[in-house]
Amino acid sequence: MNREDLRYLFFTIPAIVYIGVFAFYPAFDAVFLSFIGSDGQFTLNNYKELFYFNIYGTIIDTIIVTIGALLIQLLLGLGVASILAREFRGKSFFSTLSIVPMGVATVVSAIAFSFIFQTAGGYANTFLTMLKIHPVNWYANSYISLLVVMIADSWKNTPIVALILLAGMMSIPKDLYYAASLDGAGPVRRFFYVTLPNLKSYIAIALIIRGVSEFNIFALPLVLIGFHPLILTTLAYELYSTTTIYLSSAAAVILLAFISVLIVLNIKLGGRR
Amino acid sequence: MSKIVYVGFAIFTIYFLFPLYILLLVAFSPAKYTIESLYPPPIFKQFTLNNLIFAFTQYNFLQPFIKSLIVATLVGIIALLVGIPAGYGLSRLPAKIAYPVLVLLLITNMVPGIVVAIPISAEFIKLHLFDTPIGLALVQELITLPLATFIMQGTFSAIPKEIEYQARIDGASALSYIANILVPTALPGIIAAFLISWMFSWDEFTYAVILSPIHPTLPVEIYINITRGNELAAVAFSLVFTIPVIILTVILQKYLKGEYLTGGIKA
Numbered sequence: 375m376n377r378e379d380l381r382y383l384f385f386t387i388p389a390i391v392y393i394g395v396f397a398f399y400p401a402f403d404a405v406f407l408s409f410i411g412s413d414g415q416f417t418l419n420n421y422k423e424l425f426y427f428n429i430y431g432t433i434i435d436t437i438i439v440t441i442g443a444l445l446i447q448l449l450l451g452l453g454v455a456s457i458l459a460r461e462f463r464g465k466s467f468f469s470t471l472s473i474v475p476m477g478v479a480t481v482v483s484a485i486a487f488s489f490i491f492q493t494a495g496g497y498a499n500t501f502l503t504m505l506k507i508h509p510v511n512w513y514a515n516s517y518i519s520l521l522v523v524m525i526a527d528s529w530k531n532t533p534i535v536a537l538i539l540l541a542g543m544m545s546i547p548k549d550l551y552y553a554a555s556l557d558g559a560g561p562v563r564r565f566f567y568v569t570l571p572n573l574k575s576y577i578a579i580a581l582i583i584r585g586v587s588e589f590n591i592f593a594l595p596l597v598l599i600g601f602h603p604l605i606l607t608t609l610a611y612e613l614y615s616t617t618t619i620y621l622s623s624a625a626a627v628i629l630l631a632f633i634s635v636l637i638v639l640n641i642k643l644g645g646r647r
Numbered sequence: 648m649s650k651i652v653y654v655g656f657a658i659f660t661i662y663f664l665f666p667l668y669i670l671l672l673v674a675f676s677p678a679k680y681t682i683e684s685l686y687p688p689p690i691f692k693q694f695t696l697n698n699l700i701f702a703f704t705q706y707n708f709l710q711p712f713i714k715s716l717i718v719a720t721l722v723g724i725i726a727l728l729v730g731i732p733a734g735y736g737l738s739r740l741p742a743k744i745a746y747p748v749l750v751l752l753l754i755t756n757m758v759p760g761i762v763v764a765i766p767i768s769a770e771f772i773k774l775h776l777f778d779t780p781i782g783l784a785l786v787q788e789l790i791t792l793p794l795a796t797f798i799m800q801g802t803f804s805a806i807p808k809e810i811e812y813q814a815r816i817d818g819a820s821a822l823s824y825i826a827n828i829l830v831p832t833a834l835p836g837i838i839a840a841f842l843i844s845w846m847f848s849w850d851e852f853t854y855a856v857i858l859s860p861i862h863p864t865l866p867v868e869i870y871i872n873i874t875r876g877n878e879l880a881a882v883a884f885s886l887v888f889t890i891p892v893i894i895l896t897v898i899l900q901k902y903l904k905g906e907y908l909t910g911g912i913k914a
Contacts, residue, residue, distance in 0.1 A: 379744060381821075385736030386748055388729045389796060393755040396767070396789050401758055403766035450662075457655045468656055470897055471663050477896030478667070479850040481866040482885040485873060486666035489673055489682070497669055500686040509686075529666060561651075590759045593852035593866070597873055607853075610761045614857065619769055626762040637757050641750060 401630065407623040420624035427609060429628065436605040436632075439520050439527075439595075440588040444581055446528040451535030451580065456565070458536065459543040476533045484597035487526035491598070516603035523595050527588070535580045542576030543569065575643075582640045589632055606632075670889075674698055674882045682878055702883035711868035712887075714780060715849055718864060721784035722848035723841040726795040729788075730840060734799020735825060739808070745800075752793035760853035763789065768857055783859045787851050791844035798843065798902060802836025803829065839902040846895050849888075 411417035454472050458465070475483065490497045491512040499509035512522050546569065554564045592607040601612050606629040614622035672691065673681045680692045702708070737745045767786055768777060776782030806829065814824045830837060855864045863871060865888050872881040 379740055382736040382739040383744065385732040386740075389733035389792060390748065390751065392729055392792060393752065393789065396786060397755040397758050397763060400763040400766045400770075403770075404762050407766055407769075450659075453655055454659055457652055457659070460652055462649060462652055462656075464656065468660070470900065471660060473896055473900055474663055474667070474893055477846070477893040478889055479852075479866055479885075479892065481850075481852055481869050482670070482889050483666060485869065485878075485881055485885055486670045488873070489669050490666065492682075495682060495685055495687055497687060497689055500689055503686050529662070586757045590761070590853075592761060593856075593870070597870055607759070607761050610765065611857070614761075614765055614768075619765060622765055626759065626765050629759050630762045633757060633759055633762075637754055640753075640757070 404623045404626050404630065407620055408627045410620050412618060412620065420621050423621055424624055424628070427613070427625075428604070429609075429625070432604045432606055432609050433628070433632075435516060435520060435603050436589060436607075436629075438517075439523055439591060439605060440585060442520065442524040443527045443531075443588050443591075444584055446524055447532050447535045447584060448577065448580065450528060450532045451539050454532060454536035455539035455543055456569075458540050472536060473533050475530050478530060480530060480593040481597060483526060483530045484594045487522065487529070488598055491522045491526075513599065513602075519599045519603060523591070523598055526598060527591060527594050530594075531584060531587070535584060538580040538583070539573060539576055542573045545576075546572045578643055582636060582643065586633060586636050586640075589629065589636070670882060670885060673879075674886050678879065698879045699883045699886075702877075702880040706872065706877060706880040706884075707868070708884060708887075711863050711865045711884075714859070714862055715865040715888075717780045718784045718787065718855075718859075719845045719848040721780060722787050722791055723845040725784060725788045726791050726844035727837065727841055730792060730795035730799050730844075731825070731830065731837065733792075733796045735803050735829060737796065737800045738803035749797075752796060755789060756793045758789075760790075761857070764854050764857040771858060778859050778861045780859075783855060783864070784848065786854045786858060787848045788844075790851065791847045794847070795840040795844050798836055798840040799833070802833040806832055836902075839899055842895055842899055843902060846892055846899075849892060 408420055409416055409418070411419055458469055458472065478486075492499070493511045493513055496512065498512070502509050510518070513519050550568050550572070551564055554568050559567060590607060591605070592611070595605055595608055596611070601608055604612065606625065610622050610625040610629060613625050672689070675694055675696070675698070676691060677693055677695050678698070681687050737748060740748075763786065771777040771782050774782075776785075810828060810832075811824055814828055819827070850866065851864075852866045852870070855867045856870065860867070865884065869881050869884050869888065872878075872884065
């Protein structure tokens with residue numbers, strides 16, 4: 375590193391110090407607090423106590439939400455991106471429209487979906503009865519509740535996935551499509567044999583970026599399903615507001631452990647790119 | 648072929664607009680046609696402004712609204728104060744050095760809000776920053792600083808280095824170059840970074856609910872109204888809350904691209 379580089383690096387120091395103070399220090403603090411008992415001594419009791427709060431079920435529910443929401447977003451994101459990758463009349467309208475959910479606050483989208491998925495008086499059930507299908511109790515069991523969360527979350531986040539995938543689609547050379555159509559491949563086969571394989575790394579980025587956010591999903595389930603069933607963030611928040619900071623830190627650290635795995639994966643993938 | 652595109656176009660248009668339509672429907676219809684009916688009709692039966700009037704006169708809107716405004720503006724200002732130098736430094740550093748710094752910023756964006764917020768709430772109580780706008784802004788900055796820095800870096804990279812050499816030959820100091828040449832030239836990117844930071848803070852919930860629960864910001868106030876069963880107040884506030892952000896989103900469309908959202912790292 376020469377003197378010039380050092381000079382430029384100097385400009386980035388405030389930002390680095392900032393995230394050190396407000397991100398890394400609290401993260402280490404949380405780990406530290408999670409091993410402290412109410413008497414101020416080192417203990418593993420906080421983690422043992424988490425079993426009373428069904429920590430296994432909470433972890434599994436968090437994973438279910440993450441995987442389910444990712445699948446929905448990937449599917450819809452591919453659809454939106456495939457449309458945006460073409461030229462057609464009304465394209466600029468559609469691309470503006472497809473970004474609108476990003477501007478809707480999580481709490482607001484949660485409220486809109488809570489009106490849609492209301493057991494008595496929800497719009498989803500209105501449509502089901504119109505189609506002569508039996509109305510559904512959307513909070514009958516934890517799987518249906520989690521499905522509601524996945525659908526609501528996917529509405530807000532499909533645009534982000536679509537934008538990432540669109541960036542990928544635009545990077546695929548047009549020649550590949552010409553060659554494929556000359557060989558007689560129709561649109562469906564071109565999608566599976568040209569688009570998807572070339573999109574692999576972008577799909578990986580989208581999955582990891584979104585996967586981390588899905589694990590952190592908080593406001594949406596809090597508004598839509600409250601604390602039933604619990605996921606890792608709502609468990610940590612419930613413990614924070616009802617018990618000790620030590621116990622809630624233990625729940626937060628378990629969440630951090632899962633996120634850390636995803637972060638390492640991300641950096642590994644990033645290094646390969 | 649184009650038929651499939653238009654079918655998709657139509658389906659996704661309905662999909663993207665439907666929840667917003669429901670919000671408008673609930674906000675502007677009498678309650679008997681919406682939240683009080685077993686299977687509410689999915690069309691407007693009757694139009695009313697009473698829900699909105701009732702919400703804004705009977706429930707506390709102004710204080711949370713002002714708090715949200717103050718916090719979001721602070722977040723935007725801090726983003727520029729820290730993000731402009733960082734973006735400038737990164738845009739001039741070789742990739743070998745810039746890349747690890749970018750990864751560091753990217754990691755910060757991934758640390759769960761709740762993990763950061765719980766210990767910070769304890770520290771803030773000691774420092775008398777708990778429930779204050781500046782305390783909340785400092786922590787919300789974590790979400791927007793990486794994004795703001797990437798936008799600045801991208802904007803500054805587009806400005807040729809030769810201009811900087813020229814300025815230096817003419818005797819300008821680094822600070823004078825940044826203030827008089829770099830910032831004015833890069834103004835559109837800087838404004839975008841400010842507005843995006845503002846927008847993310849305006850929407851932010853996790854830090855706000857933990858670090859500012861007594862005098863809440865607007866999203867937290869909306870949540871509080873929902874838990875108390877004041878659904879119509881929540882809908883009314885949601886509308887006022889959402890409209891400026893949708894407008895900003897559309898204006899800032901070109902900055903909300905895949906490469907910024909993935910953390911500036913190109914595949």
